[in-house]
Structure formats: C-alpha cells, structure tokens
Amino acid sequence: MMLDSRKQPEFSTRQIAVLEEALRLLVAGGEKALTTAGVARAANCSKESLYKWFGDRDGLLSAMIAYQASKVRTLESDGERLTAQSLRERLETFARDLLAVLSGDVSLALNRLAIGQVSRESAKLGELLRERGRRQIDRRARALLDAGQRAGLLFFAEGEDTYRTLYGLIVSDLHVRMLLGEAPTKDTERRAERAVSAFLRLYGTEKIQAA
Amino acid sequence: MMLDSRKQPEFSTRQIAVLEEALRLLVAGGEKALTTAGVARAANCSKESLYKWFGDRDGLLSAMIAYQASKVRTLESDGERLTAQSLRERLETFARDLLAVLSGDVSLALNRLAIGQVSRESAKLGELLRERGRRQIDRRARALLDAGQRAGLLFFAEGEDTYRTLYGLIVSDLHVRMLLGEAPTKDTERRAERAVSAFLRLYGTEKIQAA
DNA sequence: CAGGAACCGTACCGTACGGTACTGAATAAT
C-alpha cells in the first residue's frame, strides 16, 4: 500500500464511479452504512470486484481518502505583486476556502471515518488524511505568507508557527464542533474578515497597518 | 434518558467502577473494543446488570460521557485583583490546562467515540459532549476575560468572539490532529506562551502593553 | 467463430456482536 503520488492515473473510471458511490453512502449514513454489500449494490458491481480492486475493506477506505484528496486542487496563486489591499483579499479568500473545505459533507464524513478508525492498528487512515488532505491547502497558505513577507507587508520569524496561528484564528474550534455534529455555520464571511484582521494586526508591518 | 444535572449522585459506586472499567477499555482499544460482553467481563459484572443500569449500549456510552464530564471540576478563580502580570499568568495557566485536557487519553477516546457516532440518529452523544464537556472550562475562561476587562487590562466588544479567538490561538488545529492519531505535543509551554502573547497584543489595553 | 478475461449477481460461510433468558449464590428483609 505505497502512497507514492507519482503513479498512474491512480483509479480507472469504473473504480472512480464506485468510489463516488461509496462516498455518497458514507456521507448519507456514516461508517456503519458503508458495508461492502451496500457499496456493491449501490454501484452495481460485485463484491468480488470490490475485493479484487481494493484488497479489503480498509483498502476501500484508503482509496476513498486518496481519491477525494486527489480531487482537491487549489489554484496556485499567480506571482502578481502584492499590495496591502490584495494581500488582505487573498487571505480572506483563503479563509473562506478553508472554511468551505472543512464544512464540506465529504470532508466531514471522511474525517469522522478516519477518526473513528484510529487505535486500530491498521489505521493509517488518519495519517493518510493528515498528509494528503491538508498538504495542498497548507502549501497555498504558506506560499501566500512568504509572498507577503517578501513584499514587506508581513513580518514573522517562523513560517510554520505563523501559519498555525492564522489557521487557529480562522477555524478556532469550529472544525471539532462540526465533527461532533453541529450544523455548519453560515457566517463564514464575517469569520474570515475577523480572522484576517486579527492576523494582520499581529503580523502586518507598518506598511500594511496604514492601509 | 433525561440529562437534568440536578439529580441524585448520578451513579452508584458500583456503577462508577463499571464506568471506569469501560473507559479503560475504550482508551485501550477504541470503540470496537468496547463490547458489552467485554465490559461485563472486565468489570466482573453480568451483562444483565449492564442492561438494567444503562438500558442499552447507547445508554452506557452516554453514561460514560456524563460521568467523565462530572469528574472535570475547574477551580473557580478567586476574586483577587488582577494585574498585568497576574492576568498573563492566569491566561497561560488556562492555556496549559486546556491543552492538557484536550490531550488527555480519556478525552481523546470519548471525542473519537462521539464523532464516530454522529449521523446515527440516536447520536445525542456529540451534543452531550459539546454541552457537558466544555461548559466548565468555557465558563472559567469567560469569567477570566470579563475580569480582565473590568480591571481595564483587556478591551473587547463581544466576549464570545473574543473567547473563540483565544481558543483558536491556543489550540489551532492541534485537537483535530490528535484526534486523527498524531502523538500529543510536548511543548505545551511554548504554545501557551505564544498564544497568550498574541492574544494580549490583540485585546490588551495600553495599560498591559506597557508591562 | 472460438477462447478467454472481466465482471455482475447471488448464494454461502464463519464470526462476532447486541440483547435476553436462566441458574445458582450471596445478602438483606421479615
């Protein structure tokens, strides 16, 4: 079960259809609804094919996570020169996107699945989710912060800590609360603005405080 | 299944022993290890007694959460006059305590259990955990923030938002990462200091910035 | 057209769990 991402298209179209159906079942009914027989029935395929393609149930779960992660493609920010205004907008867009991702049906269902699977020794699911699920969006944010620093708009010593701070300001305990079943919030707008304002008060240079 | 907290001692000593054993099993092996037969065997009681006391398996899970929540007692902060120094110390103590609670074996196991249970209609577990698990520590922090404001050391308009900001600065995505299986961090000290410093830069008055 | 690979649908098996019933011992009540 290598997770080298430099591989073939990873999944055939037929397998992708099956994975989509499996994700639909998972979102609808949680892990308990995700039985091999149920997936086979919903996807009009045989259990035998399921086991042939994914090995066993854990393989199916891993494939679902890998597939979902492969769908998340964050557009790389172009190298346009940052201004105080555009940096703030970029950060707010990032905040909104982050909240949207974390609030998504499929994301929540997969996180719940992986969390429920922890403490099973087979559980590379959590690790897999941490690695593949966040890398894209993390890198996008880190690049943005670095660009802000190069433009003289931000100042910080340790990029990783700074990013974690931004993340905490945006998300707070909202993610865990949603994982526990709370309905997704609707005021992502206000939340994003407040978080970015606070972040800029902490890490913005005089150059940006003036704006 | 009322959850009125103004009730009898809630659980008998025998039942508490059983709940302790059940928590031990849950921490050791996750939800799948928490079978009724297993609990009965580990606690030297019969399954029949289990069902008599807790109704069914869900009742046992709810009782475990209620019991664990009842154990968390945060000492109420005395009304001592706050100074810039003592407020900072109080906030850092709160941050350390919060991180310690969230990193605890039992807390993580129960959160994983409740999260895995979401999307079952029976699942009042998540709600129960949100309500009873956090109320104590939330109130303690809110009281501290209000005291800081009254002492002229903090300024904020909306207490709830301000508390959420503090929470986010302290925890960031650490809780979810631990829920996903990442080993608890060891540098709670540095984390607490950094979070409180950032928080005071955001919400401290001139009076405290000088210190 | 013949042979084979892929795959769907279903039937099947072993197991493990939630929940219930029963028995016998210990303790409390009368």
Added chain:
DNA sequence: ATTATTCAGTACCGTACGGTACGGTTCCTG
C-alpha cells in the same frame, strides 16, 4: 430460619457483516 432481592456467570438467539466461491453474461481478442 425462611423468603425475597440482587447480581454474577453462562448459555443462547437472531442478525449483520466481511470475505469467498460459483454460475452466467458480456465483450474483447486472435
């Protein structure tokens, strides 16, 4: 001392799931 209550221990039942095997169909290949 006798009866009633509680509870541990065990055996049992129905169900549901993971995994495997098999028959039949389609489709591709030589």
